[in-house]
Amino acid sequence: MDLHDSDDPAARLQAHILERIPLARAMQLSVTRFSGGEIEMRAPLQPNINDKGCAFGGSMASLMTLAGWGLIELGLRARGLACDIYVGDTQLRYREPVWGELRAVARYTEAGEPDRLAAALHERGKGRAGVVCEIAGETQPAASLAALFFARRHA
Amino acid sequence: MDLHDSDDPAARLQAHILERIPLARAMQLSVTRFSGGEIEMRAPLQPNINDKGCAFGGSMASLMTLAGWGLIELGLRARGLACDIYVGDTQLRYREPVWGELRAVARYTEAGEPDRLAAALHERGKGRAGVVCEIAGETQPAASLAALFFARRHA
Numbered sequence: 001m002d003l004h005d006s007d008d009p010a011a012r013l014q015a016h017i018l019e020r021i022p023l024a025r026a027m028q029l030s031v032t033r034f035s036g037g038e039i040e041m042r043a044p045l046q047p048n049i050n051d052k053g054c055a056f057g058g059s060m061a062s063l064m065t066l067a068g069w070g071l072i073e074l075g076l077r078a079r080g081l082a083c084d085i086y087v088g089d090t091q092l093r094y095r096e097p098v099w100g101e102l103r104a105v106a107r108y109t110e111a112g113e114p115d116r117l118a119a120a121l122h123e124r125g126k127g128r129a130g131v132v133c134e135i136a137g138e139t140q141p142a143a144s145l146a147a148l149f150f151a152r153r154h155a
Numbered sequence: 156m157d158l159h160d161s162d163d164p165a166a167r168l169q170a171h172i173l174e175r176i177p178l179a180r181a182m183q184l185s186v187t188r189f190s191g192g193e194i195e196m197r198a199p200l201q202p203n204i205n206d207k208g209c210a211f212g213g214s215m216a217s218l219m220t221l222a223g224w225g226l227i228e229l230g231l232r233a234r235g236l237a238c239d240i241y242v243g244d245t246q247l248r249y250r251e252p253v254w255g256e257l258r259a260v261a262r263y264t265e266a267g268e269p270d271r272l273a274a275a276l277h278e279r280g281k282g283r284a285g286v287v288c289e290i291a292g293e294t295q296p297a298a299s300l301a302a303l304f305f306a307r308r309h310a
Contacts, residue, residue, distance in 0.1 A: 020206035023214050026181030051175035057224075057242040058217025059178050065212050087212040090247040097241075 009074045010034040017066065024066060027059055031070060036078070039071040043102045054097035060135055061092055064145035067106035068131035072149050075114045081121055083151040088128070090147040098135060098142045106133035109146070117151060125153045164229045165189040172221065179221060182214055186225060191233070194226040198257045209252035215290055216247055219300035222261035223286035227304050230269045236276055238306040243283070245302040253290060253297045261288035264301070272306060280308045
């Protein structure tokens, strides 16, 4: 990740994503919160709409994947670990349509995941971590993701 | 789906997707083949690139989801069934990075799926079908999707 001027990790991550991932720019993605164990990303409906007037499934998948990736990216940066992070096996559930702004919150599958990942990176230069992410719905999560991410430390 | 002038179902579907789904337009998606049991969609790397210079996972998920949806949409259209089709539970595997054009081919999980779906739509006005999709890689599929789609007949 390039370093930008801002001291706010969420703002830095947003600038990096918008600069380097054209589809995230097309989605008008924003990184609205980061607290170590949790990250929130948002995107307005209009650029992410489908032919039925609700959110496109691919936009939801993209937003949740980026949230999971960003959670790990910022977590490793905070520990001084510069890595390439790739998404692996992913399960997606779409429960109800989203008719407004997309709001995705990602967390680690288990609280110990970041410590285990950092230990693996120090020992072997690579590791993996599980993330879950949900997009808010009316009465339940509208969609959810469970994904495994792989990290490889820069040489 | 709106009807466009072309007699070619793949060209009609592409026009519909590009007109009604802004993210597919941003991806520069094209529908390159449809043969009843199989559909191919493509997208160039540049608008779908990530910060590592290979294809963004969200673009791969979006392309494979649209291919699965398009396969069912065109299959039902060919049978004269006008439906809304939604993606449901989805498993994604990312096996290797893609450094060039994205080429996704979707098929039904089983050969009998379209007949079963059509029968369910005639009987109950709704039904579901399983689809698998792969993005071509160097020596193996670079990514794959297995997804369940739900169809509801227009009133």
